[in-house]
Amino acid sequence: xxxxxxxxxxxxxxxxxxxxxxxxxxxxxxxxxxxxxxxxxxxxxxxxxxxxxxxxxxxxxxxxxxxxxxxxxxxxxxxxxxxxxxxxxxxxxxxxxxxxxxxxxxxxxxxxxxxxxxxxxxxxxxxxxxxxxxxxxxxxxxxxxxxxxxxxxxxxxxxxxxxxxxxxxxxxxxxxxxxxxxxxxxxxxxxxxxxxxxxxxxxxxxxxxxxxxxxxxxxxxxxxxxxxxxxxxxxxxxxxxxxxxxxxxxxxxxxxxxxx
Amino acid sequence: xxxxxxxxxxxxxxxxxxxxxxxxxxxxxxxxxxxxxxxxxxxxxxxxxxxxxxxxxxxxxxxxxxxxxxxxxxxxxxxxxxxxxxxxxxxxxxxxxxxxxxxxxxxx
Numbered sequence: 001x002x003x004x005x006x007x008x009x010x011x012x013x014x015x016x017x018x019x020x021x022x023x024x025x026x027x028x029x030x031x032x033x034x035x036x037x038x039x040x041x042x043x044x045x046x047x048x049x050x051x052x053x054x055x056x057x058x059x060x061x062x063x064x065x066x067x068x069x070x071x072x073x074x075x076x077x078x079x080x081x082x083x084x085x086x087x088x089x090x091x092x093x094x095x096x097x098x099x100x101x102x103x104x105x106x107x108x109x110x111x112x113x114x115x116x117x118x119x120x121x122x123x124x125x126x127x128x129x130x131x132x133x134x135x136x137x138x139x140x141x142x143x144x145x146x147x148x149x150x151x152x153x154x155x156x157x158x159x160x161x162x163x164x165x166x167x168x169x170x171x172x173x174x175x176x177x178x179x180x181x182x183x184x185x186x187x188x189x190x191x192x193x194x195x196x197x198x199x200x201x202x203x204x205x206x207x208x209x210x211x212x213x214x215x216x217x218x219x220x221x222x223x224x225x226x227x228x229x230x231x232x233x234x235x236x237x238x239x240x241x242x243x244x245x246x247x248x249x250x251x252x253x254x255x256x257x258x259x260x
Numbered sequence: 261x262x263x264x265x266x267x268x269x270x271x272x273x274x275x276x277x278x279x280x281x282x283x284x285x286x287x288x289x290x291x292x293x294x295x296x297x298x299x300x301x302x303x304x305x306x307x308x309x310x311x312x313x314x315x316x317x318x319x320x321x322x323x324x325x326x327x328x329x330x331x332x333x334x335x336x337x338x339x340x341x342x343x344x345x346x347x348x349x350x351x352x353x354x355x356x357x358x359x360x361x362x363x364x365x366x367x368x
Contacts, residue, residue, distance in 0.1 A: 072349045081345070089342040172301045177308040209307050209353040213360040219367055 031149040032056070032134035035244040037077050038124055042084070050124040055244050056148050057132055060155075063163045064240075065207040070171045071095050075215070075239050093121070095170055147246045153201065163205070177203055187255060188227060194257035215239050296331045300347060303328060304354035310361040318362040325355035 029036065035055030043050040058067065067073050071092060074080045080092065084106040087094035097105035103117055110118075119128050141161075142154035155161050165171075180203045185195040202211065215236060218224030224236075231238035232248060246253050303324045306313060313321070329351055335344045 069350070069353060072346045074349070080349075083342075085338055086342045086345070089339050091342050091346045172305050174305050174308045178312070207307065208310060209357040213356050214353065217360075219360060219364040 031147070034148045034247075035059075039078060039082065040124075041078055041081055043122060046084075048118065049122040049126055051121045052123045053121070054130075054134075056134060056150070057137070059152065059163070059244075060137070060161045061164060063165045064205045065210060066164060066167060066171065069207055069210050070167065075210075095167070097121075144246060144250070146250045152246075174207075177207070183221070184257065191259060193255040193259050195254045196256050197254075296328060297347075299324070299328050299331075300351060304351070307354055307357050310357050311364070313358075313361065315362060315365050318358050318365070321358045322355060322362065325351055325358065329355075 032054075037053040037055065038050050039053060040050035068075060072080070073092065082092045086092050087097065087106040088108060090098060093105040096102055103120060105121060107114060119126060120131070138148070138150050142151040142158065143149055144151040152161075156163065166173075180199040182196055182198050182200055185197050187194050213219075216224060226236045228248075230236055232242065234242050237254075238248065241248055303321055306317075306321065310318070329348065332344055332347050332351065335341070
């Protein structure tokens, strides 16, 4: 009888261990890691470390549209399918990293002497001292609680950054964007303040085609129904606000209206 | 002096008849290459104001995007392969926005 009890107990214990979740809680990224993207389309198969891309450095210098519309980087990691040849041909990273505007990305005539340059991007798993130190770079900028810990909007308003919105030979000469009106979006949960959506700010940084219709497909306001579950799943606002723009935990940044 | 001019003229004539097609083709393909990029820049320059375009203008832009995509699909070689990938994505965003604006207007 004791033996049977022992084995039943052992069986229950083994099954519960087997079925236990191995941990789904993710570590929240540190400010300098927030928005970091690892690109490994072909790196490891080419026996080189994957690329570690820091969004903070690039967003301080360029609008979202320059990279995601004019240069053509997809909004999801690794979907762009960047090859070294593309960079060498002067596209994607090679648009700016061409050896003239800034250090060159990828070369046909690679020599071991170039490895330090390669390591500037292909740095996953390596102890690389980056040229720009995050803390030093952002030390005088307005602070925010979450994400990078930087209030990017205020930083731009105060003239501490001036993101480039046109690259000669890459960007199209577009007509001036008409000022877009901000609008309210009702919260779905009772007691939760409504959202005042800053359409104006979003269009200045993104243009129109970055969001419509790829991210927001509905042609009329209110047609596309989405919830915070969808957003946390990386859809709609979550395309950017889950990983690069201020994070979803910062409820008050969007839910700003008074509770009715 | 006259002899030099005569010699240059005859040389040019010879060059034209022997390599004329090659020269014309090379210049033509270089022009064609720039031509599709210019068409892209022209057709996608209105994305900022897509909502203010008329339905007819939007339809015209969508058709031009579709025609341009066919030309982009023909690009080949290492440079062409890259350009095909980059411009297919860029053109799609622009075309889809015009289509989005057109549907909005038709719904209205």
